[in-house]
Amino acid sequence: xSAPASNSTAHWRHLDAAHHLHPFSNTKSLNAEGVxxxxxxxxxxxxxxxxxxxxxxxxxxxxxxxxxxxHDIVDAISDQLKTLDYYNTFFKxxxxxxxxxxxxxxxxxxxxxxxxxxxxxxxxxVDTVIRMVRHYWAAMGKPEKHIFIARRNAYxxxxxxxxxxxxxxxxxxxGGLPIPGIVHxxxxxxxxxxxxxxxxxxxxxxxxxxxxxxxxxxxxxxAAFIGEPIQGAGGVVIxxxxxxxxxxxxxxxxDVLLVSDEVICGFGRTGEWFGCQYMGVAPDxxxxxxxxxxxxxxxxxxxxxxxxxxxxxEHGGEFxxxxxxSGHPGGCxxxxxxxxxxxxxxxxxxxxxxxxxxxxxxWLKLAEHPLVGEARMVxxxxxxxxxxxKARRAKFAQEEGTVGLLCxxxxxxxxxxxxxxxxxxxxxxxxxxxxxxxxxxxxxxVRVLDRTY
Ligand code: PLP
Numbered sequence: 257x258s259a260p261a262s263n264s265t266a267h268w269r270h271l272d273a274a275h276h277l278h279p280f281s282n283t284k285s286l287n288a289e290g291v292x293x294x295x296x297x298x299x300x301x302x303x304x305x306x307x308x309x310x311x312x313x314x315x316x317x318x319x320x321x322x323x324x325x326x327h328d329i330v331d332a333i334s335d336q337l338k339t340l341d342y343y344n345t346f347f348k349x350x351x352x353x354x355x356x357x358x359x360x361x362x363x364x365x366x367x368x369x370x371x372x373x374x375x376x377x378x379x380x381x382v383d384t385v386i387r388m389v390r391h392y393w394a395a396m397g398k399p400e401k402h403i404f405i406a407r408r409n410a411y412x413x414x415x416x417x418x419x420x421x422x423x424x425x426x427x428x429x430x431g432g433l434p435i436p437g438i439v440h441x442x443x444x445x446x447x448x449x450x451x452x453x454x455x456x457x458x459x460x461x462x463x464x465x466x467x468x469x470x471x472x473x474x475x476x477x478x479a480a481f482i483g484e485p486i487q488g489a490g491g492v493v494i495x496x497x498x499x500x501x502x503x504x505x506x507x508x509x510x511d512v513l514l515v516s517d518e519v520i521c522g523f524g525r526t527g528e529w530f531g532c533q534y535m536g537v538a539p540d541x542x543x544x545x546x547x548x549x550x551x552x553x554x555x556x557x558x559x560x561x562x563x564x565x566x567x568x569x570e571h572g573g574e575f576x577x578x579x580x581x582s583g584h585p586g587g588c589x590x591x592x593x594x595x596x597x598x599x600x601x602x603x604x605x606x607x608x609x610x611x612x613x614x615x616x617x618x619w620l621k622l623a624e625h626p627l628v629g630e631a632r633m634v635x636x637x638x639x640x641x642x643x644x645x646k647a648r649r650a651k652f653a654q655e656e657g658t659v660g661l662l663c664x665x666x667x668x669x670x671x672x673x674x675x676x677x678x679x680x681x682x683x684x685x686x687x688x689x690x691x692x693x694x695x696x697x698x699x700x701x702v703r704v705l706d707r708t709y
Pocket of ligand 1: 382411412413414418517518519545546
């Protein structure tokens with residue numbers, strides 16, 4: 257038989273199966289199934305090699321906030337790379353884009369957060385926090401303050417540090433994690449773990465688990481608490497309103513730093529610039545990535561509040577930490593162009609008061625469907641919690657991968673990407689989603705649920 261044409265799905269599948277190991281994938285079953293080849297994208301849509309047009313309900317991997325195919329960002333990256341393709345920010349050097357981006361981020365950051373450390377992505381940002389926070393406490397004469405409190409089912413990345421802070425058992429099971437010095441506590445996931453409590457009471461209960469963990473370890477040994485304002489990869493877990501303020505109070509009382517992992521929530525996803533603002537808390541450090549460049553170039557970092565920045569700068573000496581691509585010129589140019597779009601098109605405001613409320617109204621109504629136990633959405637991040645029995649908040653048998661199969665089928669038959677996390681169908685569309693596209697999303701969800709029920 258002759259070899260497949262060099263621009264064919266069969267050709268790419270063949271190369272991929274022969275050589276490409278995919279993240280978070282079972283290579284054997286992926287190769288048997290045949291990987292889907294995405295060839296191009298525009299606006300809210302991605303296109304595959306078989307000619308299918310698919311509504312990108314997940315903004316890529318929670319990152320394509322301003323939508324696909326924005327040539328102004330591409331041109332900014334190109335102009336930057338033609339001028340300065342690369343130079344490092346290590347050895348007493350900076351470059352205009354890095355300096356301008358640090359200032360532009362400080363401008364939109366919560367009050368009092370004026371310093372930024374750059375990384376290539378979210379996992380490196382989380383690892384930076386581990387080292388920076390421990391180094392800060394050591395510089396302040398309290399090296400014994402080293403323990404991190406994190407949550408079960410949290411996702412903080414795939415590096416050894418990030419996956420350790422994360423609370424996902426399947427991740428800990430591979431590679432001998434977590435590293436020492438991390439305590440995991442209950443997540444504020446009312447639907448799954450709230451029992452008979454009201455959401456408000458459960459929010460306080462879950463927060464007090466943080467207090468209990470700190471007190472058990474001894475506050476004098478605890479460096480920081482880290483949490484996503486809304487747990488994204490864990491299934492879009494939106495904590496009850498009582499949770500975050502209580503966690504903040506607990507941390508302040510015990511002199512434990514608060515870290516908000518905003519790799520997903522940062523830069524507008526919740527309708528505020530940062531998810532901590534939506535939750536009404538003021539963290540000491542913020543990690544970011546994804547939405548800072550809308551995914552056009554890999555870039556992440558840590559925004560550092562006044563307290564840590566002062567101690568770190570005054571007493572920290574040299575920080576023995578950094579990445580070759582910390583402040584890569586291309587990433588900085590992408591982020592600056594992305595921020596210009598967010599500001600110029602008022603997209604964060606659009607998420608808060610136009611497209612966000614519009615989609616939420618349709619989404620939250622889906623809770624009336626017999627298969628939907630809970631519909632939740634903040635800004636443009638949401639989930640449908642499917643259940644075979646609403647009253648009991650029952651789970652599907654996980655071996656069947658019920659919701660996973662459903663989501664896969666939707667993307668093929670309905671042209672809509674929604675991701676499955678356990679029994680949840682999750683959604684995080686671009687901020688540029690049109691009203692018609694929001695209707696299409698909701699109509700598709702209704703059609704699929706009706707067909708399934
Ligand atoms: N932290 C959170 C909250 C995330 O959602 C992610 C990625 O999804 C990360 C960290 C890791 O970011 P990256 O994949 O850019 O390393």
